[in-house]
Amino acid sequence: MSEAVIDDVIAVLPPLMQSLETLGFIARHFHPPSFDRVMEAAGEPDADLSSARPRLSNWPAEFADVQHALETASDAALSAFSGLRAVRAGSGDITLAFRALRQLPRAEEALYPLAARFPPVSSFFLNADLNDDTALLQRLAVPTTEITGIIHDHNEPGSRGGFSLYVPEYYTPDRAWPLVMALHGGSGNGRGFLWRWLRDARSLGAILVAPTALGATWALMGEDADTANLSRILDSVRGRWNIDPTKLLLTGMSDGGTFSYVTGLEGASPFTHLAPVAATFHPLMAQMADADRLRGLPIYIVHGALDWMFPVETARLARDALAAAGADVTYREVDNLSHCYPREMNAPMLRWLGGG
Template identity: 70%
Template sequence: MTDAVVDDILIVLPPLLQTLEALSYVARYLNPPDFDRVMADIGDPEQALHTARAHLTSWPSDFAHIRLAFDTASDAALVSCAGLRAVQRGEGDLVDVFRALRQLPRALEALFPLAATLPPLSEFFLDPAVENDAPLRQTLAASAGKDAVFHDHNEIGNRGGFSLYVPEYYTADRAWPLVMALHGGSGNGRDFLWSWLRAARSLGAILVAPTATGPTWALMGEDADTPNLVRILDLVRSRVAIDPARMLLTGMSDGGTFCYVSGLERSSPFTHLAPVAATFHPLMAQIADRDRLRGLPIQIVHGQLDWMFPVEIARHTKDALAKSGARVVYREIDDLSHCYPREANVELLRWLMS
């Protein structure tokens, strides 16, 4: 790289990553009554990003792909911040907050291909739980340049496709744990992949993020999603070595509820279930296959502040499933609203791998 390009990277990357971390903080701690406080907590990191971008020079064509990734990620981050600030000023509502936060995974997707060549970005895409894991960093450095994220008919707006993450250091000489992560209502797998990628990259797991065949998962009526999940799983297993004893079905909100709908079926191939911020009807435990439920590892993750599915639902679900013979682990997070707790992923993976 030229000195000018290196200088520009050193100028823009720190405020860009700080802004993305601030947006992640908002996404994690978002609770409607606390919105103004959460926004005050993050300060205004986007101002430093605005200033840094104003000082960027023109880059040689050899580095155009890096500049494009930086520009794409910065634009997405700034649009997200602008949307959140508008709601702060009373120019929108909770729907506009969610709309603004949709820009965060777009920024992450733009930056991730550069993790192979820029160590600060590689570090950014690791979970804090592995901050002292020097062998992992050496392994990642030795695997630099390998494609790791793939999309199969999963462009934004498409339904029924999936996105896949295969760790850069994947080898076919052993079986790998698999996580199939289901997005929330009206979401998509391409975006939800980024809720899990850090943990999968840090601990070594195949990650699949499908998109529902309809506007959300088939929670009522004909179930077109379960056959599609099986199709996707079969396709992934034909490409990479999966441990049949360690296959987790997890999801957020509607995706978590569909973990119950699909994962409690007798023929489900998944060995572990982990619904997050989900709802559950007691009849589901009563009509579920007894043999399927007996000894089935289920981890329920729910927030005390959940305003969509009150925490009492999760508590009753824990009791109903345990009474039906499942091996239930229950995690109630006191500062979690109806949000995705990314910090739970490493513990879920360790539970899966144990």
């Protein structure tokens, strides 16, 4: 790689990664009444990125893949900040802020292929306490194969019913691996939701599956075609990778968390652990669930005390009803969490799944 291109990469990568980290901070702390305060705390890391962005031009053709990845990730990050600031300035309602934050997983998806070539990018996609883990970074530096890395199966943007998958680059079939199936929220998709879990799966060694609902959201009313589709997806993954049958976690955010109750409490569910996040719950779910299925079933409930969509009392009701029905309930109420995804809870969930 030429010195000029290296200089350009060095100029762009730090502000790009800082911008993405800051967007993650905004997404985690997003709470409509506190929007101005969160944006103030976020600052303007995109200013440096905007200044460096023109350097991503007139590169030699042999570096077109790196150039395209950096351009796509940078433009998505800059678009996200632009959309957020427009909302803050009064141009549009708060739903446009959610739309702006959808640029974050698009930027992460564009940047991730560079992890194999640039150690700082690889470190960026690890949990903070493992950023400097040399042994892990070396294990992750091996080239991906057809059965490792990120794989999309009929899960292009706008499609329904497919799934995205992450298999750690250091996967070997000589041992059984834990599996996390993570369900997106309403109006979301698995391709985007994959990135809420990727760092943890990559850091701690789990196979991650992020399906997309067949409809606009999961089958919470009417005919349930999603349960059969999740079963199909799980069977497909288990047929190709060595999955530990005792460590099958079904989790999800909002509608996805609610559907993890709906399908996960069925007697025939293959999942060994459930972890609904920011989900709604009705006592009938516990009353109608298979009694044998509920008895001793590990359930990890995560909910924010500031949740404006499903008030925290919903989660407390779920905790009490499921525990009374015999489930083994772990309950985590997060004081500063609104109706957002708390990525900091992923690692505790994985340790719980592993029995650690």
